[in-house]
Amino acid sequence: xxxxxxxxxxxxxxxxxxxxxxxxxxxxxxxxxxxxxxxxxxxxxxxxxxxxxxxxxxxxxxxxxxxxxxxxxxxxxxxxxxxxxxxxxxxxxxxxxxxxxxxxxxxxxxxxxxxxxxxxxxxxxxxxxxxxxxxxxxxxxxxxxxxxxxxxxxxxxxxxxxxxxxxxxxxxxxxxxxxxxxxxxxxxxxxxxxxxxxxxxxxxxxxxxxxxxxxxxxxxxxxxxxxxxxxxxxxxxxxxxxxxxxxxxxxxxxxxxxxxxxxxxxxxxxxxxxxxxxxxxxxxxxxxxxxxxxxxxxxxxxxxxxxxxxxxxxxxxxxxxxxxxxxxxxxxxxxxxxxxxxxxxxxxxxxxxxxxxxxxxxxxxxxxxxxxxxxxxxxxxxxxxxxxxxxxxxxxxxxxxxxxxxxxxxxxxxxxxxxxxxxxxxxxxxxxxxxxxxxxxxxxxxxxxxxxxxxxxxxxxxxxxxxxxxxxxxxxxxxxxxxxxxxxxxxxxxxxxxxxxxxxxxxxxxxxxxxxxxxxxxxxxxxxxxxxxxxxxxxxxxxxxxxxxxxxxxxxxxxxxxxxxxxxxxxxxxxxxxxxxxxxxxxxxxxxxxxxxxxxxxxxxxxxxxxxxxxxxxxxxxxxxxxxxxxxxxxxxxxxxxxxxxxxxxxxxxxxxxxxxxxxxxxxxxxxxxxxxxxxxxxxxxxxxxxxxxxxxxxxxxxxxxxxxxxxxxxxxxxxxxxxxxxxxxxxxxxxxxxxxxxxxxxxxxxxxxxxxxxxxxxxxxxxxxxxxxxxxxxxxxxxxxxxxxxxxxxxxxxxxxxxxxxxxxxxxxxxxxxxxxxxxxxxxxxxxxxxxxxxxxxxxxxxxxxxxxxxxxxxxxxxxxxxxxxxxxxxxxxxxxxxxxxxxxxxxxxxxxxxxxxxxxxxxxxxxxxxxxxxxxxxxxxxxxxxxxxxxxx
Numbered sequence: 001x002x003x004x005x006x007x008x009x010x011x012x013x014x015x016x017x018x019x020x021x022x023x024x025x026x027x028x029x030x031x032x033x034x035x036x037x038x039x040x041x042x043x044x045x046x047x048x049x050x051x052x053x054x055x056x057x058x059x060x061x062x063x064x065x066x067x068x069x070x071x072x073x074x075x076x077x078x079x080x081x082x083x084x085x086x087x088x089x090x091x092x093x094x095x096x097x098x099x100x101x102x103x104x105x106x107x108x109x110x111x112x113x114x115x116x117x118x119x120x121x122x123x124x125x126x127x128x129x130x131x132x133x134x135x136x137x138x139x140x141x142x143x144x145x146x147x148x149x150x151x152x153x154x155x156x157x158x159x160x161x162x163x164x165x166x167x168x169x170x171x172x173x174x175x176x177x178x179x180x181x182x183x184x185x186x187x188x189x190x191x192x193x194x195x196x197x198x199x200x201x202x203x204x205x206x207x208x209x210x211x212x213x214x215x216x217x218x219x220x221x222x223x224x225x226x227x228x229x230x231x232x233x234x235x236x237x238x239x240x241x242x243x244x245x246x247x248x249x250x251x252x253x254x255x256x257x258x259x260x261x262x263x264x265x266x267x268x269x270x271x272x273x274x275x276x277x278x279x280x281x282x283x284x285x286x287x288x289x290x291x292x293x294x295x296x297x298x299x300x301x302x303x304x305x306x307x308x309x310x311x312x313x314x315x316x317x318x319x320x321x322x323x324x325x326x327x328x329x330x331x332x333x334x335x336x337x338x339x340x341x342x343x344x345x346x347x348x349x350x351x352x353x354x355x356x357x358x359x360x361x362x363x364x365x366x367x368x369x370x371x372x373x374x375x376x377x378x379x380x381x382x383x384x385x386x387x388x389x390x391x392x393x394x395x396x397x398x399x400x401x402x403x404x405x406x407x408x409x410x411x412x413x414x415x416x417x418x419x420x421x422x423x424x425x426x427x428x429x430x431x432x433x434x435x436x437x438x439x440x441x442x443x444x445x446x447x448x449x450x451x452x453x454x455x456x457x458x459x460x461x462x463x464x465x466x467x468x469x470x471x472x473x474x475x476x477x478x479x480x481x482x483x484x485x486x487x488x489x490x491x492x493x494x495x496x497x498x499x500x501x502x503x504x505x506x507x508x509x510x511x512x513x514x515x516x517x518x519x520x521x522x523x524x525x526x527x528x529x530x531x532x533x534x535x536x537x538x539x540x541x542x543x544x545x546x547x548x549x550x551x552x553x554x555x556x557x558x559x560x561x562x563x564x565x566x567x568x569x570x571x572x573x574x575x576x577x578x579x580x581x582x583x584x585x586x587x588x589x590x591x592x593x594x595x596x597x598x599x600x601x602x603x604x605x606x607x608x609x610x611x612x613x614x615x616x617x618x619x620x621x622x623x624x625x626x627x628x629x630x631x632x633x634x635x636x637x638x639x640x641x642x643x644x645x646x647x648x649x650x651x652x653x654x655x656x657x658x659x660x661x662x663x664x665x666x667x668x669x670x671x672x673x674x675x676x677x678x679x680x681x682x683x684x685x686x687x688x689x690x691x692x693x694x695x696x697x698x699x700x701x702x703x704x705x706x707x708x709x710x711x712x713x714x715x716x717x718x719x720x721x722x723x724x725x726x727x728x729x730x731x732x733x734x735x736x737x738x739x740x741x742x743x744x745x746x747x748x749x750x751x752x753x754x755x756x757x758x759x760x761x762x763x764x765x766x767x768x769x770x771x772x773x774x775x776x777x778x779x780x781x782x783x784x785x786x787x788x789x790x791x792x793x794x795x796x797x798x799x800x801x802x803x804x805x806x807x808x809x810x811x812x813x814x815x816x817x818x819x820x821x822x823x824x825x826x827x828x829x830x831x832x833x834x835x836x837x838x839x840x841x842x843x844x845x846x847x848x849x850x851x852x853x854x855x856x857x858x859x860x861x862x863x864x865x866x867x868x869x870x871x872x873x874x875x876x877x878x879x880x881x882x883x884x885x886x887x888x889x890x891x892x893x894x895x896x897x898x899x900x901x902x903x904x905x906x907x908x909x910x911x912x913x914x915x916x917x918x919x920x921x922x923x924x925x926x927x928x929x930x931x932x933x934x935x936x937x938x939x
Contacts, residue, residue, distance in 0.1 A: 002024050003027060003048070003050075005022065005813060005826050006919040007050070007919075008050070009027065010048070011029065012042070014031055015053065016042075017029065017030050018826075019039070020825065025043065028040075029041070029042055052921070053925075055927075056927050057779060057791075058868045058872045061789060061793065061864065061871070062788055062790070062791065063792060063858075064794040064856065064858045066789045066790070066926065067805055067807060068701070068704070069787055070772070071807050072693055073701055073705075073769040073770075073772035073776070074773060074809065074925065076692070076697070076760045077766070077770055078692060078828055081691050081692060082810075082827035082828065082829045083829075084900045084904070085134065086134060086137040086825070087134045088688055089692055090133075091164050092162060092164070093126060093163040097312050098304065098308075098309040098312040098313075098317070099127050099130065100684065100685060102116050102130070102131060102302050103134060104676050105676055106131045106134070107134065108903075111253065112257070112258060113257050113300050114259070114301075115259045115279055115300060116258065116261075117302065118262065118303060118305075119262055120566045120570065121319070121566060121570025121571050125223075128223075128258050129160060130164075132166070133164045141219035142219075144168070144195045144217055145195075147228075147246075148198075148200060148224065150199045150201070151535065153170050153172060153511070156197045160195070168196055168197045169189075169196050169197070171199065173202055176189070176202075189211075190217060191215050194217060196217075200245070201242070219258075220249055222259050225260060226264055229246070229271045247278060259278070263612075264301075273285070283297055314682075316748075318571070318750070319573070320577060322576070322578075323577070324578070326580070326581045327581075327582050329584055329585070330456045330457050330459070330585060331587055332587050333453075335446075336378075336454055336455065339374070343370055343381075344589075346443070347367030350363040350366070350436070351364045351367055357397045358396065358397050361394070361400035362394065362400050365391045365400065365403070366425070367426070368627055369408050370385070372590060373424065374447070375585065377457070377458075377483065378450035378455055379447075380484045381447040382447040384423055384425060385426055386425075387423065389425040390404075390407050391404045392427075407425075409556055421534055422482065423482060423483050460583055461477065462496075464550060468579065469500060469529075473546075473547040473579060474528050475529055475530075475581075477492070477552050478533070478549060478552060480533065480534070480555070484533075484552070485505075485532065485533050488531050499526055500529060501521055501526065501528040502529045502530075503517055503529075505535070505536055506532070506535060522544075534555070534563075537560060538563055543573040544574075544753060547578055549567065549579070549580050549581070550583065552583055554584060554591055557598070558615055561580075561599065561602075562612055565580050571749075572749060572750040574752070590627075598615065601654060609658075609661040615657060684903065687899065695747070699719070699745075699747065702765055702769075705787040711724065711727060712726075716744065719758060720744075721745070723743075724743055731771045736763040738754050739764065744756065745758050745764075791875075791926060792929075793862045793866075794928065794929070794930050795862050795930075796856045796857060796858050798853065798930065799836075802836065803853065804836075804874045804927060804929050804930075805927075805929075806885075807831075807924070807925045807927075807928075808831045808885060808922050808923065809922060810889050811826060811922075811923075812829065812917065813915070813917045813918075814826075816914060830925075832854065833884075838877060839880040839881050840877060842881060842884070844884060862931065867929075874929055886918075886920060886922075889919075889920075889922055892918065893916045897915075900916065901914065
């Protein structure tokens with residue numbers, strides 16, 4: 001005989017549900033009550049037979065917790081629910097309510113074009129991942145490419161795998177050859193591998209770009225999209241190439257495009273309009289001062305700041321309350337000051353040469369590199385003096401400037417942050433025996449002698465780090481150069497002693513090894529200090545293990561400081577306050593210029609406007625003018641402010657910067673109108689969480705199950721702790737590795753490593769819920785190992801007459817039309833149905849009353865023999881209830897169909913073709929009889 005999707009079958013000694021994609025000869029099966037990981041393929045010839053879910057056995061009685069435990073464990077364990085959000089049951093993250101807003105906006109578009117512009121640390125990756133997972137689950141997308149910087153590629157790959165179950169291949173210069181070898185015939189990489197994370201700068205090249213455009217998936221996420229847009233005549237060649245790539249991808253009006261950026265409106269208005277035009281061409285020119293224009297933008301644009309969502313609906317999201325900012329000056333030692341002055345004199349001489357424009361520009365960048373390295377550390381200075389200047393290979397002044405800026409400055413659109421921590425060179429290639437070469441060797445010898453006591457900067461750092469550790473903070477110390485980071489780590493390790501672990505992470509390590517080193521550092525007990533370069537300033541989230549950032553070296557771009565501090569100041573940080581300390585040389589002219597002209601101005605703008613925006617593109621010109629004044633005219637920062645030409649450039653920069661910040665502030669209030677009303681979100685969130693188990697359901701299930709298995713529960717401020725030693729071996733094996741014992745359970749995120757949070761996606765919660773359900777269905781198991789049973793009789797004052805509660809599992813056939821064809825799915829839902837009296841004359845109660853019985857408090861015992869009689873009557877009467885169970889299933893199907901239509905209201909095609917039908921013969925998982933004291937006394 002043939003088996004249809006949704007049928008129950010028996011094979012290999014257990015019951016299974018038949019899934020779509022089965023054939024007459026070969027069935028795709030999921031174990032009844034099992035997870036997607038347990039799906040198997042079985043040939044019908046193996047002995048597959050029809051099966052019926054067995055009713056509970058009257059002798060298998062449990063206590064008053066059983067009904068609630070069974071229902072909650074079932075909901076928590078669902079991985080394929082029938083609700084309109086197909087992905088929520090299967091992902092390994094529980095989104096905050098505000099994170100569902102972009103998903104709801106996306107599902108109201110036939111082709112998704114969305115710009116997610118939420119603040120740093122709010123969760124743009126999760127929001128974009130939710131949309132992508134949903135589109136893939138319903139068949140609206142057949143593949144996915146994430147475009148991002150190389151520094152973020154592995155982070156995206158990890159997030160997609162661990163949170164959304166999507167296995168993505170990395171497309172980077174280091175991986176492309178391996179991927180190309182895996183192709184079959186004339187396939188492209190993107191045809192062979194449907195889910196990829198791609199380096200934007202790798203794929204934008206002419207050689208790679210055309211193949212990508214030809215075979216790119218129909219769903220693309222572009223991270224940090226503001227680095228991919230530009231105005232006419234603004235930005236470098238790299239940014240222009242990125243924009244052309246994204247523009248050409250968006251030109252396919254059937255392709256879903258999801259953009260993410262915390263600063264979408266930073267910079268030129270024209271660049272912002274170019275970005276909006278990628279969402280909808282009309283947005284490039286529409287009047288955003290007009291209500292209709294803003295309403296059009298609101299369909300594609302969502303932007304929230306922390307204050308907007310710190311409390312959203314009835315849910316609090318714990319962000320750090322304060323960022324304590326502190327500047328710590330230090331003075332150069334006499335030896336260091338002497339070398340600095342000698343190097344400054346040498347630099348002035350070399351940049352005043354009359355040997356031609358190319359030589360002048362090479363010498364300029366070499367001198368600036370040497371001064372910046374010397375301001376960083378003696379070791380970085382020594383390495384710079386040993387290394388040939390990259391700009392010395394240039395063939396023109398313009399090329400020398402391009403190379404020099406890339407090596408020395410911290411440009412806003414660095415194409416390769418991976419190489420940003422390489423120490424630049426200062427050797428311009430003079431004759432080895434020449435005067436310049438001899439002077440450089442002398443500087444090198446002097447620099448080597450400055451390590452240690454003569455370096456007051458490292459002394460100031462040690463003092464600040466000790467103070468942070470004493471306050472209970474584990475800091476990250478950010479350095480500009482690899483050599484500086486290694487030098488700092490060595491000295492901190494010696495100064496802090498054996499009780500503090502210190503490790504350095506720099507660009508010399510591949511991304512995977514960086515994460516491994518951080519894990520090694522934070523896994524150890526006690527305090528720890530991480531020393532890092534800006535290879536960690538993006539992508540890696542460190543809020544679980546660190547609470548402070550120390551800027552050992554000043555970045556020459558304020559955005560880099562924001563990125564560094566954003567590693568710890570984000571959702572998931574347990575500390576109420578995070579600290580940011582900036583070290584600077586009081587008598588170091590280089591630090592003085594950067595601090596006064598850039599960093600303090602950035603902070604002043606942020607305080608005045610409430611927003612933080614990147615410095616405008618023309619900051620390089622101002623910075624170079626200031627440094628030129630220092631080198632050519634010997635002026636310090638205060639004197640430079642009197643220089644008319646420099647002052648005009650500086651004031652022009654500030655005007656543009658302040659204007660940009662003001663536009664960004666206005667954009668938050670004027671442009672980012674919410675297309676989804678909070679009450680709409682509230683309604684959908686409530687329905688989705690009720691179907692999957694609320695946090696209260698999870699907490700009740702976990703605590704009751706652990707108590708029933710003889711674990712010792714101890715309340716804490718965050719939740720409770722539970723001992724694991726008494727638990728069954730099978731459950732202990734299912735719990736995650738690296739867990740604490742006793743295991744802390746917190747009511748909400750964030751939690752420390754080795755702890756658990758009471759939501760359905762936590763691995764420990766999943767393991768407990770799965771054990772509760774599986775053990776309840778296995779009547780042959782030792783009763784002491786079964787927290788829940790499938791039936792019980794409870795004497796309670798909650799009811800006034802005998803009342804029976806049924807826990808019923810329904811299976812539904814869903815047909816979801818999409819542009820890739822109709823997707824057929826089998827989904828599950830649970831209902832609690834209650835009636836008064838005998839089954840043949842059942843008086844059915846409303847849903848709220850039925851749900852209330854789950855929390856009924858017992859008022860006394862029921863003798864076992866009498867309890868078996870009550871249960872037998874209820875179970876023998878199940879045939880009399882089948883018509884009502886079928887009617888309830890049909891009503892649920894109608895309700896689910898309406899929910900799908902409501903969520904996807906924009907797509908007429910989906911609304912017309914959507915089908916939701918219930919599978920007949922629902923499974924009665926549990927039957928629980930509640931009797932009032934007076935009725936029982938009369939029995």
